[in-house]
Amino acid sequence: MPRNGTFGGFDFDPEVFASYMAETPTWSNAIIASGILREDPTIMDLIGQKGNVATLPFYLPLDVADYEPYNNDGNTDNVPKEIQGSKQTVMLIQRMMAWKAQDFTKELTGADPMRHVAGSITNYYGQVWEAELMNIVSAIMKLDTMKEHVWDISKDAATGSGDITEANKVDATTLIYAQQKALGDMANGFGLAIMNSMLFARYKAMGLVDYNKYTITNVLTQEVDLPTIDGLIPIVTDRFTVDTTGAVPVYKTYIVGQGAILTAPKNNYEEPYYTDYDPESKAGIEKLYTKEGKVLHPNGFSFKVDNVVAESPTKAELGTAANWELKFNPKNIKIGLIQSNG
Numbered sequence: 001m002p003r004n005g006t007f008g009g010f011d012f013d014p015e016v017f018a019s020y021m022a023e024t025p026t027w028s029n030a031i032i033a034s035g036i037l038r039e040d041p042t043i044m045d046l047i048g049q050k051g052n053v054a055t056l057p058f059y060l061p062l063d064v065a066d067y068e069p070y071n072n073d074g075n076t077d078n079v080p081k082e083i084q085g086s087k088q089t090v091m092l093i094q095r096m097m098a099w100k101a102q103d104f105t106k107e108l109t110g111a112d113p114m115r116h117v118a119g120s121i122t123n124y125y126g127q128v129w130e131a132e133l134m135n136i137v138s139a140i141m142k143l144d145t146m147k148e149h150v151w152d153i154s155k156d157a158a159t160g161s162g163d164i165t166e167a168n169k170v171d172a173t174t175l176i177y178a179q180q181k182a183l184g185d186m187a188n189g190f191g192l193a194i195m196n197s198m199l200f201a202r203y204k205a206m207g208l209v210d211y212n213k214y215t216i217t218n219v220l221t222q223e224v225d226l227p228t229i230d231g232l233i234p235i236v237t238d239r240f241t242v243d244t245t246g247a248v249p250v251y252k253t254y255i256v257g258q259g260a261i262l263t264a265p266k267n268n269y270e271e272p273y274y275t276d277y278d279p280e281s282k283a284g285i286e287k288l289y290t291k292e293g294k295v296l297h298p299n300g301f302s303f304k305v306d307n308v309v310a311e312s313p314t315k316a317e318l319g320t321a322a323n324w325e326l327k328f329n330p331k332n333i334k335i336g337l338i339q340s341n342g
Contacts, residue, residue: 007101007288012114012275021118021273036192036256036334043090043264043295052092052312053305054295056262060084061329088302088327092266094312095128096291117288125292133261133296134194134240135319137254140298141337142321148330151178152339154250164248169342170199172208175230179255182336189257189334193232196241196251202342203229250339257334259299266293298335300328 006012046054060066066084070076140146155168179187203209210228226233232255243250269291278285293312297303302325308317317323326333 006277007114007117007275007286012288014271014274017114017118017273021122036258036260037263038259038261038299040262040264043262043297044267047092047295049268052094054090055087056090057085057087058327060086061332086327088297088300089305090262090295090297091303091305091308091313092293092295093132093318094266094291094293095125095132096289097124098287098289101286101288121290125290128292129294129296131239132294132315132318134254135315136296136298137256137335138240138252139319139321140301140324140326140335141254143324143326145326145330146333146335149182149333149336150339151181151336154339154341155248164341168340170202170253170338170340172206174338174340175232175253175255178336178338182255183331183334186331190232190255190336191258192235192256193229194235194237194241194254194256196253197236197238198342199241199251199253199340200234200236203234209234248341250341253338253340255336255338260334262295262297262299264295266295269293298324298333300333301325302327 043054043056046056060083062083067081070078072078141150151174153168153170153174155164175193179190183189200209208229212226212228228234241252241254243252272292273288273290276287276289278287303313303318304323304325307320307323308314313323
């Protein structure tokens with residue numbers, strides 16, 4: 001049973017520990033500043049206490065191509081036209097992990113050891129949700145309906161046929177044309193570029209990386225220097241950004257706009273963090289159990305929840321393109337992909 005026990009030889013209070021977890025930022029300052037994640041608390045209201053799925057209705061934009069205005073000539077009737085709408089389905093992702101006390105022995109060195117443990121676990125779940133997010137984004141970019149959002153200048157990854165040339169590598173114009181291909185005259189909707197460190201080094205070598213100062217009231221408590229490339233904030237990571245399974249490596253740069261990802265944390269767990277004690281094994285082992293849930297949903301898509309076997313989707317189910325369906329006009333999807341060999 002959950003209890004106020006000990007962990008690593010220190011007193012453990014679940015409520016205090018949860019408050020420490022909430023104090024520690026999950027996302028880096030750069031991602032917060034970019035605004036690609038849009039928290040929507042109404043999602044959890046729709047999911048409810050016991051549910052795991054929500055349907056989000058939306059109205060389609062009033063486009064003059066669909067609503068040609070009548071001529072006000074004194075003779076033509078102004079007949080109302082029906083507002084068109086649709087819906088997208090989101091599903092709660094739930095993950096859990098447990099640790100033994102000795103795993104955190106080196107962390108418990110401060111005056112407030114539980115804060116150290118909470119910080120370590122928050123960082124861990126930050127990695128978990130980042131991996132889930134990139135898995136989902138990778139899946140939707142494989143849809144035929146998103147092909148105009150992919151700028152591919154790479155050689156065939158499967159065969160590696162032909163020599164890699166400068167034409168297969170990013171240059172000063174790549175980000176510009178990739179954004180235009182994806183969104184056309186709405187290409188200013190992107191804010192973030194998630195790229196491999198090798199590509200970031202290439203942009204630096206070309207002199208294309210600028211450093212701007214950002215402050216956001218109530219979010220960033222101090223001035224932060226953020227690099228930008230063509231106005232996009234680069235997030236540099238060697239995870240998720242290179243495919244080495246073929247004959248030649250293919251680098252993947254994801255460009256994402258503000259509000260492209262809807263998110264909402266599960267906030268109704270009865271015992272998200274608690275300790276237990278095994279008095280039998282090795283003369284007694286203290287254990288810490290954790291679980292977190294979160295909606296991470298690309299805005300404008302619907303997740304086919306009927307294809308999910310259990311109450312929470314697996315990484316494989318989230319990463320399967322066939323489990324996603326485009327619902328918005330593609331020009332309203334602020335996600336793109338550049339594939340290159342350097």
